Amino acid sequence: MALRVYNTLSKQKEDFQTVQPGKVSMYLCGPTVYKPSHIGHMVGPVIFDTVKRYLSYNGFDVTYVINITDVDDKLINRARENNTSIEALAAEMSEDYFDCLKTIGVDTVDEFPRATKYIGEMQKIIGRLVESNKAYPLNGDVYFEVTSDDDYGKLSRRNVDDMLAGTRVQANDQKHNPADFALWKGAKEGEPGWDSPWGRGRPGWHIECSAMSMKILGESIDIHGGGLDLLFPHHENELAQSESCTGKPFARYWMHNGLMQSADASKIGGAHDASGDAVPDQQSQEANKLAGSLGAESVKTAVFAKFAPETVRFFLLSTHYRSPIPLSEDSLVDTGKSLEGFYRLFDAYERVTGHSFYDIGAATSRDQTVSLDEDPADFFGELSHLRDRFLQAMDDDFNTGGGIGVLFEMRKCINGFVVQQKLDAGGSTDEAAIAAWATAMTLLKELASLLGVFRQPQETSGPTDDAFAGQLMDLIIEVRAIARKDKQFDIADKIRDGLTALNVTLEDRPDGTDWRRE
RNA sequence: GGCGCCGUAGCCAAGUGGUCUAAGGCAGCGGAUUGCAAAUCCGCCAUCCCGGGUUCGAAUCCCGGCGGCGCCUCCA
Numbered sequence A: 001m002a003l004r005v006y007n008t009l010s011k012q013k014e015d016f017q018t019v020q021p022g023k024v025s026m027y028l029c030g031p032t033v034y035k036p037s038h039i040g041h042m043v044g045p046v047i048f049d050t051v052k053r054y055l056s057y058n059g060f061d062v063t064y065v066i067n068i069t070d071v072d073d074k075l076i077n078r079a080r081e082n083n084t085s086i087e088a089l090a091a092e093m094s095e096d097y098f099d100c101l102k103t104i105g106v107d108t109v110d111e112f113p114r115a116t117k118y119i120g121e122m123q124k125i126i127g128r129l130v131e132s133n134k135a136y137p138l139n140g141d142v143y144f145e146v147t148s149d150d151d152y153g154k155l156s157r158r159n160v161d162d163m164l165a166g167t168r169v170q171a172n173d174q175k176h177n178p179a180d181f182a183l184w185k186g187a188k189e190g191e192p193g194w195d196s197p198w199g200r201g202r203p204g205w206h207i208e209c210s211a212m213s214m215k216i217l218g219e220s221i222d223i224h225g226g227g228l229d230l231l232f233p234h235h236e237n238e239l240a241q242s243e244s245c246t247g248k249p250f251a252r253y254w255m256h257n258g259l260m261q262s263a264d265a266s267k268i269g270g271a272h273d274a275s276g277d278a279v280p281d282q283q284s285q286e287a288n289k290l291a292g293s294l295g296a297e298s299v300k301t302a303v304f305a306k307f308a309p310e311t312v313r314f315f316l317l318s319t320h321y322r323s324p325i326p327l328s329e330d331s332l333v334d335t336g337k338s339l340e341g342f343y344r345l346f347d348a349y350e351r352v353t354g355h356s357f358y359d360i361g362a363a364t365s366r367d368q369t370v371s372l373d374e375d376p377a378d379f380f381g382e383l384s385h386l387r388d389r390f391l392q393a394m395d396d397d398f399n400t401g402g403g404i405g406v407l408f409e410m411r412k413c414i415n416g417f418v419v420q421q422k423l424d425a426g427g428s429t430d431e432a433a434i435a436a437w438a439t440a441m442t443l444l445k446e447l448a449s450l451l452g453v454f455r456q457p458q459e460t461s462g463p464t465d466d467a468f469a470g471q472l473m474d475l476i477i478e479v480r481a482i483a484r485k486d487k488q489f490d491i492a493d494k495i496r497d498g499l500t501a502l503n504v505t506l507e508d509r510p511d512g513t514d515w516r517r518e
Numbered sequence B: 001g002g003c004g005c006c007g008u009a010g011c012c013a014a015g016u017g018g019u020c021u022a023a024g025g026c027a028g029c030g031g032a033u034u035g036c037a038a039a040u041c042c043g044c045c046a047u048c049c050c051g052g053g054u055u056c057g058a059a060u061c062c063c064g065g066c067g068g069c070g071c072c073u074c075c076a
Helices: A040-057 A073-081 A086-103 A115-131 A160-164 A207-217 A228-246 A282-296 A299-304 A309-317 A329-353 A377-395 A400-420 A431-451 A467-485 A489-501
Strands: A004-007 A012-015 A023-028 A061-066 A135-138 A141-144 A181-186 A201-203 A221-227 A251-257 A260-262 A325-327 A504-509 A512-517
Touching (some): A023 A040, A040 A221, A061 A207, A115 A141, A115 A201, A115 A207, A115 A228, A228 A251, A260 A282, A299 A309, A309 A400, A309 A431, A400 A431, A467 A504, A489 A504
Parallel strands (some): A221 A251
Antiparallel strands (some): A141 A181
């Protein structure tokens, strides 16, 4: 089955056809770097990182760009409040953003262009629009003339007339049409600015993405992504100004991810931290409180400090990317629990074979997927079927949730094989069976890598898991083993119960006793 | 007022015209295994918000309700 992608522009899934054969250009709207990243900032990058992994696996040469907005009102205000420069604040907050991306396993991004480095490009576009009468200067600003674009509104499916009815748009100023939007904003007293043919000022919100996308990836790109909240007005305006400038389709596929919401379905982030003149009502304050530390605050301190980054990534990918993601502490806890079975499987594999799952070199292209032709036929036959289902899910508009389900089934299938072949019962020498196990693990690694998970061991060691604790546990286990050998089960159980109370779980295996902290 | 989305088991969630009396996870309940546990395996656990309609056939399409949500505010 061919890859199909949902396109916001057509409102349907389309066969994936690139502008240039074998190449994919992908642009994701990134953050305004004025405060530490919250978990919502991770959603898009993780999704499109996964998209890139899957496209690469399918043989495409993908270029993935995320922009950094480093000039903006929020940035200006925040820098002023903090008594720092815009540059310093932007630098600090982009570092925070990059750290977070790295932590959550987003490492496929090719370039993070900064808006302030492309002012010249933006001015070129604005100049062309003004020349062709699709934009007009007004009191130091420059506005895009929406009525000059006959298909304005095609992305978000609205027309200018409908839009104005009932909005809070002030019938203000002298704009030709209230829906006209700023390409260039004249600098007020004390604001940063750049010289331009229309006076000193700074770019409007949308123009930076047009400029960077065109300059870095070309006038027509394959995928333009972003959160659903950006659909209007940001993407609509970006599209309008870009196509009005070049006369070419700006992006082939518009992909929009659902937004993260707190458990009671209120959006995280939201108007509360915006301009400050929005007065949050009591209910939304409550909602914000629920989202609380998890959603609204720095993802580093609120989320990564409590949950393994891999758990967070898995959680983000377990819902379809176009759906809202209901965030709650409980759902992250559940996700974490659901992953433990994988980690135990990896442990068992290493215990028996001496090889780490994380060292397995799996295929990175669909053409070179692991061969499942040899015996034992039943086991490999099932694995092969699971692989097909995984790829089918991913082929269908990157259905990572469906793919994750298949991964769980694969885990069960492999565990079943291990039990059936008694591979983990201590000292198995069945080389053919162990080889089959290794093959299965290679496949699991291959598919998990497409989601960007199970790439590295998770740091599970807590502060007390030091060498001393290990030595103590070795001693306790040894003493308990003697008790068990002598059938002094009351003693053995007292030890185990005592450890349980300390959140230490013992596992008696045929070949010894393992322990872990919960 | 305009544009749009969603409603699947206790919870999360895939499936969007037939293989669906519906994948998978968490929780729960039986069983195997174990000295007992833990882990693992096997089994059980939903007719898809409600009412009409289209169709040989609908969770899936259409209409109408009810419920939830988003955008129209430079929030990813």
